[in-house]
Amino acid sequence: MIKKVRTEDLKPGVFVHHFNCGWNRHPFLLNQKRIKSDKTIQRMLDWGICEVLIDTDKGLDVGEGPSLAEAARATDTAITEIATTAPLPRPHIPTHQEMARARKVRHEAMFFVHDMMEDIRQGKKIKMDQAYAMMDAMEISIDTNRDALMYLMRIRKKDEYTMMHSINVGVLLLTMATLLRLKRESRLHLALGGLLHDVGKVKVPAQILKKPEKLSPEEFVEMQRHALYAQGIFATSREVPPEALQMALQHHERIDGSGYPFGLKGDAISIAAQMTAVADVYDALTADRCYRDGVSPIDGLRFIYGGCGTHFNRKFAHFFIKAIGVYPVGSFVRLESGLIGIVVGSNPDLLRPVVRVFYNDSRGWPVALRDIDLAKPLGHGGGDRIVSHETANKWKVDPLTLLR
Numbered sequence: 001m002i003k004k005v006r007t008e009d010l011k012p013g014v015f016v017h018h019f020n021c022g023w024n025r026h027p028f029l030l031n032q033k034r035i036k037s038d039k040t041i042q043r044m045l046d047w048g049i050c051e052v053l054i055d056t057d058k059g060l061d062v063g064e065g066p067s068l069a070e071a072a073r074a075t076d077t078a079i080t081e082i083a084t085t086a087p088l089p090r091p092h093i094p095t096h097q098e099m100a101r102a103r104k105v106r107h108e109a110m111f112f113v114h115d116m117m118e119d120i121r122q123g124k125k126i127k128m129d130q131a132y133a134m135m136d137a138m139e140i141s142i143d144t145n146r147d148a149l150m151y152l153m154r155i156r157k158k159d160e161y162t163m164m165h166s167i168n169v170g171v172l173l174l175t176m177a178t179l180l181r182l183k184r185e186s187r188l189h190l191a192l193g194g195l196l197h198d199v200g201k202v203k204v205p206a207q208i209l210k211k212p213e214k215l216s217p218e219e220f221v222e223m224q225r226h227a228l229y230a231q232g233i234f235a236t237s238r239e240v241p242p243e244a245l246q247m248a249l250q251h252h253e254r255i256d257g258s259g260y261p262f263g264l265k266g267d268a269i270s271i272a273a274q275m276t277a278v279a280d281v282y283d284a285l286t287a288d289r290c291y292r293d294g295v296s297p298i299d300g301l302r303f304i305y306g307g308c309g310t311h312f313n314r315k316f317a318h319f320f321i322k323a324i325g326v327y328p329v330g331s332f333v334r335l336e337s338g339l340i341g342i343v344v345g346s347n348p349d350l351l352r353p354v355v356r357v358f359y360n361d362s363r364g365w366p367v368a369l370r371d372i373d374l375a376k377p378l379g380h381g382g383g384d385r386i387v388s389h390e391t392a393n394k395w396k397v398d399p400l401t402l403l404r
């Protein structure tokens with residue numbers, strides 16, 4: 001049986017099925033391991049691994065942990081409760097009506113970030129006026145219907161990871177800042193910090209950034225330095241707000257002190273950096289890379305939930321889950337009728353989003369694309385319900401082809 005247990009409950013003889021973190025976030029060569037000594041457990045704790053999945057068929061059993069299926073069910077129930085208790089307002093304008101503007105905004109953001117990275121490489125100043133104008137446009141789109149930009153986040157080329165990741169973290173932070181009703185200046189500073197949070201990666205050699213294999217310990221240390229490199233880069237751009245520098249320096253810090261580069265704990269990490277940590281991890285996990293496919297949006301939320309109170313500030317992690325919803329746009333779902341579709345818009349009732357169906361699994365054939373608004377009754381464009389999440393990989397469909 002696969003079950004989730006706390007790292008501190010492990011003992012020699014246990015078989016670790018999964019380290020419950022990204023493969024560059026643990027120090028071991030393989031993703032599975034039989035624990036031979038207490039030293040291994042201490043190394044895991046030193047690396048900030050709080051919980052792991054163990055296989056009790058291949059090694060000793062420990063702890064009182066639930067089975068994987070029980071843990072997954074409990075997580076999904078908790079996510080649904082967080083998102084649906086005092087839910088955040090959802091857009092009244094259908095997503096497809098906002099899509100044209102969202103695409104234009106995203107396109108402009110791609111040009112801006114590309115040019116900005118080039119300017120930084122050449123030691124030039126960041127064009128702050130352009131940055132704020134672009135973020136104003138982004139905010140109008142988010143205010144009108146935040147699902148549109150979120151949906152477009154799912155569409156990215158694998159080799160554009162750093163650029164798209166910067167934009168997406170900016171979008172996620174601006175969405176949180178807008179929903180939190182922060183002042184305009186704070187909203188823009190957060191969004192700018194999101195765009196710039198990984199700016200230090202321009203100093204990390206490309207062969208490390210794009211290496212498909214597991215990084216060596218030395219390469220991993222160099223990769224981690226990107227947080228510190230931001231300081232030197234921002235020294236030449238005095239207009240960059242202090243919040244943005246803190247976000248770049250501290251976005252890999254974790255509130256239990258297990259992060260880097262300083263191992264800061266709790267409130268020693270700036271509020272802006274605590275918010276960035278959540279958006280950064282969610283986008284990094286859900287992105288396809290050159291060397292692996294990203295996880296589904298719901299798996300991204302499950303991971304964020306799992307890190308509440310240890311890696312992430314609980315308040316911000318819960319707020320993030322509320323902002324994204326139970327069925328994030330871009331998620332693949334199965335309906336009770338056997339239809340398979342992708343979530344293209346949300347409704348005030350978070351459990352009943354708008355789903356674009358493309359396949360009938362009961363009959364075993366594709367169907368013409370059509371939207372089912374699950375908030376509406378049968379005969380009025382609705383009349384179905386979601387029974388489970390599906391993985392995009394299983395259906396081999398590019399979300400882009402499902403956009404009209």
Ligand SMILES: [Fe+2]
Nearest residue numbers: 197198251252
């Ligand atoms: Fe980073």
Ligand SMILES: [Fe+2]
Nearest residue numbers: 165197198280
């Ligand atoms: Fe990042």
